[in-house]
Amino acid sequence: MEIIEFVQLAFSDYTLRTITLGTAVLGAVTGMLGSFAVLRKESLLGDAISHAALPGIAIAFLITGSKDSHILLIGALVSGLIGTLWIRGITSKTYLKSDTALGLILSLFFGFGMLLLTYIQKQPNANQAGLDKYLFGQAATLVESDVWLMTLITGLCLIVLLLFWKEFKILLFDKDYAQTLGFNTKFIDILITSFIVLAIVLGLQTVGVVLMSAMLLAPAAAARQWTNSLGKMVFLAAILGASAGVFGTAISATQNNLSTGPVIVLVASIFVLFSFIFSPKRGLLFKRIRLIKNRNDLETQKTLAFMYHIVEDHDDVTHPHTIKMLNNFQGYSRKGLRKLVDKNYVEVEGGMWSMTSKGFKAAENLYNQNGKNV
Amino acid sequence: MEKIAVKVDDLTVAYNYKPVLWDIDLQIPEGVLMAIVGPNGAGKSTLIKAILGILKPIAGSVTIFDKPYKSQRKHVAYVPQKGSVDWDFPTTALDVVMMGTYGGLGWIKRPGIKQKKSALEALEKVGMLSFKSRQISQLSGGQQQRIFLARALVQDASIYFMDEPFQGVDATTEVAIINILKELRKAGKTVVVVHHDLQTVPEYFDWVTFLNVKKIATGAVKDIFNDDNLTKTYGINYKVSIQK
Numbered sequence: 205m206e207i208i209e210f211v212q213l214a215f216s217d218y219t220l221r222t223i224t225l226g227t228a229v230l231g232a233v234t235g236m237l238g239s240f241a242v243l244r245k246e247s248l249l250g251d252a253i254s255h256a257a258l259p260g261i262a263i264a265f266l267i268t269g270s271k272d273s274h275i276l277l278i279g280a281l282v283s284g285l286i287g288t289l290w291i292r293g294i295t296s297k298t299y300l301k302s303d304t305a306l307g308l309i310l311s312l313f314f315g316f317g318m319l320l321l322t323y324i325q326k327q328p329n330a331n332q333a334g335l336d337k338y339l340f341g342q343a344a345t346l347v348e349s350d351v352w353l354m355t356l357i358t359g360l361c362l363i364v365l366l367l368f369w370k371e372f373k374i375l376l377f378d379k380d381y382a383q384t385l386g387f388n389t390k391f392i393d394i395l396i397t398s399f400i401v402l403a404i405v406l407g408l409q410t411v412g413v414v415l416m417s418a419m420l421l422a423p424a425a426a427a428r429q430w431t432n433s434l435g436k437m438v439f440l441a442a443i444l445g446a447s448a449g450v451f452g453t454a455i456s457a458t459q460n461n462l463s464t465g466p467v468i469v470l471v472a473s474i475f476v477l478f479s480f481i482f483s484p485k486r487g488l489l490f491k492r493i494r495l496i497k498n499r500n501d502l503e504t505q506k507t508l509a510f511m512y513h514i515v516e517d518h519d520d521v522t523h524p525h526t527i528k529m530l531n532n533f534q535g536y537s538r539k540g541l542r543k544l545v546d547k548n549y550v551e552v553e554g555g556m557w558s559m560t561s562k563g564f565k566a567a568e569n570l571y572n573q574n575g576k577n578v
Numbered sequence: 579m580e581k582i583a584v585k586v587d588d589l590t591v592a593y594n595y596k597p598v599l600w601d602i603d604l605q606i607p608e609g610v611l612m613a614i615v616g617p618n619g620a621g622k623s624t625l626i627k628a629i630l631g632i633l634k635p636i637a638g639s640v641t642i643f644d645k646p647y648k649s650q651r652k653h654v655a656y657v658p659q660k661g662s663v664d665w666d667f668p669t670t671a672l673d674v675v676m677m678g679t680y681g682g683l684g685w686i687k688r689p690g691i692k693q694k695k696s697a698l699e700a701l702e703k704v705g706m707l708s709f710k711s712r713q714i715s716q717l718s719g720g721q722q723q724r725i726f727l728a729r730a731l732v733q734d735a736s737i738y739f740m741d742e743p744f745q746g747v748d749a750t751t752e753v754a755i756i757n758i759l760k761e762l763r764k765a766g767k768t769v770v771v772v773h774h775d776l777q778t779v780p781e782y783f784d785w786v787t788f789l790n791v792k793k794i795a796t797g798a799v800k801d802i803f804n805d806d807n808l809t810k811t812y813g814i815n816y817k818v819s820i821q822k
Contacts, residue, residue: 373677
C-alpha cells in the first residue's frame, strides 16, 4: 500500500480510520501528560504503572471471563493505581529511594501478571487466546468505542489541565512553596497522577505494557528541546505524540502490516533524536556551532588585544608593525587576522600590519567592559 | 510591649526517630530583622519548614499573630533555598514572580493584569526588570535568588521567612538583598533569615536566634551576640572579633 492510498483509506476504510484516529488521540493525551511526568523527574513512573497494569488485565479476565477491552482496562486501571499507591507508600514510609521502589513494583507486578497469563493459557477455555496482545499492543483491535473512550478521557484531561493550569505549574516547579501558599499539594498530585495512570491504561491495547512508557516520555522529551514555555511544551508534546501516532500507523499499514505499537514508538524516538540534534537553543548541533563561533571570536579578540598592547605605547596608533611579531603569540592565526581586516580593525600591507583608529577603539572597549567580553 | 509576630511552643521535629529540633520555644517580636544561626544540621531550615507547615512536627504548635498558622497564611511569605527547585524548568523570570500572586488568587482563578503589574513592580524592586522574559536557567545564581525574593515580595506579607538568601551570591547581590530586607523592616515587616556568615550578623540584623537542635538563645543582637553563645552553639571555643 502506498502513502497516498493510505491517506485515501484513512478517510474511507473503517478499520484504518479507527486506528489512525485512535493512535492520534492516544499520542496527544500521553504527550500532554508526559510533559508533567518528565518535568517532575518521574519518567520511570509511566513504565512502572504500565507494567503494574498487567495483573489487573489477567484478573479482570479470570473474574468475568470476558475479553471486552473496556472491562479488561478497568482491571488494568485498578492494578495500575494500586501499583502507584504502593510506590508512593514505599518511598514515604521506608528509606528506599523512588527508583528502587519503581523497580520493585514494576518487576513484582509484571512477574505476577506473566504468571497469571501463563495460568490462563493452560486453562481448557477456548476464549483465552489473545490476552498476550496487551504485552506489545495490537492497534488493529481498536474499535470505534475505544476511540470514543480515548477522546472522552482526553477531553476531560484537557478541561482539568486548563482549570488547574496554575496549580499544576506551581506544583511542578516548587511544591513546598505551593504548600505555603495554601494549595493542597496532595490533591493536585493525586489529580495529575490519576490522569497519567488513565492515559497509560488507555494505551495498553494499542502500544502494550512494555513500550507504553515511551509514548509518555518521547514526545515530551522532544518538545522540551524546542521551547522554554510550559504551555508551548505541553501543546507541542501533544502535537508530536499525535503525529507519531498517525505516521506510525501509516508506516505500519503501508509496509506489510508491521506491528503498529513499536512503529509508533520508533517514530516518536526519531522525533526525540531529531530534536536533540537540531533544536536551535538546546540542540547538540547548534551548541557545537555556537561553541566554535565563540572560540573563534575569542581568538580574534585575543589577537586584537595583543595588538592593542603593542600599539598603545606609540604616539601614532596606526604605525605599521611586522606580522612576524604576532607569531610569538599563540592566539594569532591567519584566519583571525583576516577577520580583523574584514572588520576594518586592521590593515595589512606586505608583511606589515597596522591598526586602524576604529580597531583601536574596539580594542579599548574590550577593556572598558570590565573584561566581560575579553 | 511589642506585638509577637511568631510564637513557637514546644516544637519537636524528627526525621526517622532522630530529633532534629528539640522542644523549641521561640517568640519573634513584630518588626525585627532576625537571623537564625547555627552549625550544619542544627535544624535551621527545618525550623522554618516546620513553622510553615511543610514538615509535620511530632509535637508543638505555631501561632502567627496569636492565631494558628493555617488561618494566617496570607500574612506569611517564604523564600526557599535556591537549590530546592530545578532551574531548568521551562518558564520565565516574570512567570516565577507571578507565582507569588497565586495564593491570593486561590484555586482555578488565573492571574490577570493586576497580578502582572505587581509582579513587574517586584522585579523592578530587586533590579531584575530587564530580565523579565529571560528563561530562568539563563540567570546567574544571584539573579535567581533575586527572583525568589521578588516572588515573596509580591505576596505582600507581614512576615517573611528566608532560607539562606545569601548563599552563593556575589557581594553586589548581597548588598542589594540586605537593602531590601532593611526596607522591609522599615515598613514594619518581620523578617526571619537563616544565615551562615557570622561576621555580618551585627551589621545586617537586629535580632538573632542561636540554634543547635535546641534553642540556645534568642534576643537582640546587641545583648546576646557574644562569644559565650557562639561557643554554646558551635561547640568549639568560638571567637569572632565583632566590631560594634
